[in-house]
Amino acid sequence: MSRSTDRVALGPLSVSRQGFGCMGLSHTYGEADEAESLTTLDRVVELGINFLDTADVYGLGHNETLLGKAIKGRRDRLVIASKFGNRLDQATAGRALDGRPDYARAAVEASLRRLGVEQIDLYYLHRLDPMTPVEETVGELARLKDQGKIGAIGLSEVEASVLRRAHAVHPIAALQSEYSLWTREVEATILPTARELGIGFVAYSPLGRGFLAGALPVEANDRRHQHPRYKADAVAANSKRRLVAEAVAQRLGVAVAQVSLAWVLSKGVVPIPGTRHVTHLEANWAANDVVLDAATVAELEAAFPVGSTVGARYPAGSTPVPGLQPA
Numbered sequence: 001m002s003r004s005t006d007r008v009a010l011g012p013l014s015v016s017r018q019g020f021g022c023m024g025l026s027h028t029y030g031e032a033d034e035a036e037s038l039t040t041l042d043r044v045v046e047l048g049i050n051f052l053d054t055a056d057v058y059g060l061g062h063n064e065t066l067l068g069k070a071i072k073g074r075r076d077r078l079v080i081a082s083k084f085g086n087r088l089d090q091a092t093a094g095r096a097l098d099g100r101p102d103y104a105r106a107a108v109e110a111s112l113r114r115l116g117v118e119q120i121d122l123y124y125l126h127r128l129d130p131m132t133p134v135e136e137t138v139g140e141l142a143r144l145k146d147q148g149k150i151g152a153i154g155l156s157e158v159e160a161s162v163l164r165r166a167h168a169v170h171p172i173a174a175l176q177s178e179y180s181l182w183t184r185e186v187e188a189t190i191l192p193t194a195r196e197l198g199i200g201f202v203a204y205s206p207l208g209r210g211f212l213a214g215a216l217p218v219e220a221n222d223r224r225h226q227h228p229r230y231k232a233d234a235v236a237a238n239s240k241r242r243l244v245a246e247a248v249a250q251r252l253g254v255a256v257a258q259v260s261l262a263w264v265l266s267k268g269v270v271p272i273p274g275t276r277h278v279t280h281l282e283a284n285w286a287a288n289d290v291v292l293d294a295a296t297v298a299e300l301e302a303a304f305p306v307g308s309t310v311g312a313r314y315p316a317g318s319t320p321v322p323g324l325q326p327a
């Protein structure tokens with residue numbers, strides 16, 4: 001069987017080796033053209049990618065609505081993941097992060113409507129609400145699962161102890177956290193804990209928001225301009241590390257984005273790269289067939305030691321959630 005048709009288990013769900021992250025289709029990293037986005041999503045499905053990632057907060061509902069249009073007529077073949085917990089109305093709600101049971105219930109209903117589906121296959125708490133014990137949030141998500149509103153429960157960006165507490169209330173199908181060559185902090189305790197508990201790991205921003213694909217923001221309204229890692233001095237410092245990945249890519253005759261994704265895939269996790277363009281999508285999917293030997297993995301890891309990346313992951317004071325300005 002070709003590697004591209006392999007499936008991976010995330011709890012009860014069976015997903016393609018790579019998923020597709022839809023966030024950038026809502027003007028996150030520059031403008032996104034709706035017709036092109038729908039063409040890209042068509043190609044996602046044609047390639048055999050069955051795992052589509054969105055969140056209510058991406059484009060303040062725009063992303064779920066767009067995905068709803070794209071999946072019409074073929075929803076049954078797909079695993080749809082969405083997230084809640086970053087209030088869309090945070091300016092008036094008085095809180096940015098909300099994991100309260102009532103809010104979870106209202107948020108899932110709104111997402112179901114925007115997506116035009118009867119069930120969200122994987123529903124994540126996007127960020128831990130520091131004022132609501134995770135047990136309460138997961139307890140409500142378990143009730144939503146019993147009622148068929150969601151198919152499985154996920155968490156995003158939580159630490160290992162929270163993952164354990166949540167999993168004790170109800171099995172967690174997947175943890176979604178940032179993981180890429182330049183963001184390897186989860187390797188210390190979070191990834192081993194997910195493995196120990198049998199929780200799937202979904203790697204977001206696996207291309208470092210573009211940097212590890214050799215891309216830098218050019219459009220004025222690109223959110224990356226606010227990210228410390230995209231400031232000129234950080235780019236200069238981090239580019240020296242990327243040279244190693246570029247040399248590996250040249251040696252293997254592939255693109256640097258493919259080397260970056262192949263490294264994430266070598267960790268047995270499910271990356272969800274995002275792109276607006278079919279050409280990039282096809283290149284990223286082809287990374288399934290790029291096999292890195294142990295020496296090459298070690299070479300890449302030596303170039304990107306844990307914690308060595310210059311610049312914080314998110315702007316200071318941000319929630320830190322894509323799609324939202326600092327609270």
Ligand SMILES: NC(=O)c1ccc[n+]([C@@H]2O[C@H](COP(=O)([O-])OP(=O)(O)OC[C@H]3O[C@@H](n4cnc5c(N)ncnc54)[C@H](OP(=O)(O)O)[C@@H]3O)[C@@H](O)[C@H]2O)c1
Pocket residue numbers: 020021022023024029053054126156157176177203204205206207208209210211213214215257272273274275276277279280281283284321322
């Ligand atoms: N749970 C969370 O808190 C969280 C946070 C962030 C993201 N996410 C999820 O993870 C998904 C992916 O993360 P992400 O979009 O932040 O970052 P990413 O996938 O690491 O990188 C996306 C960026 O890389 C560029 N790119 C993609 N493939 C390329 C290629 N082959 N060559 C050159 N450039 C390429 C894209 O630009 P083009 O459009 O021009 O190709 C885009 O700017 C999101 O869509 C979202 O679903 C979750």
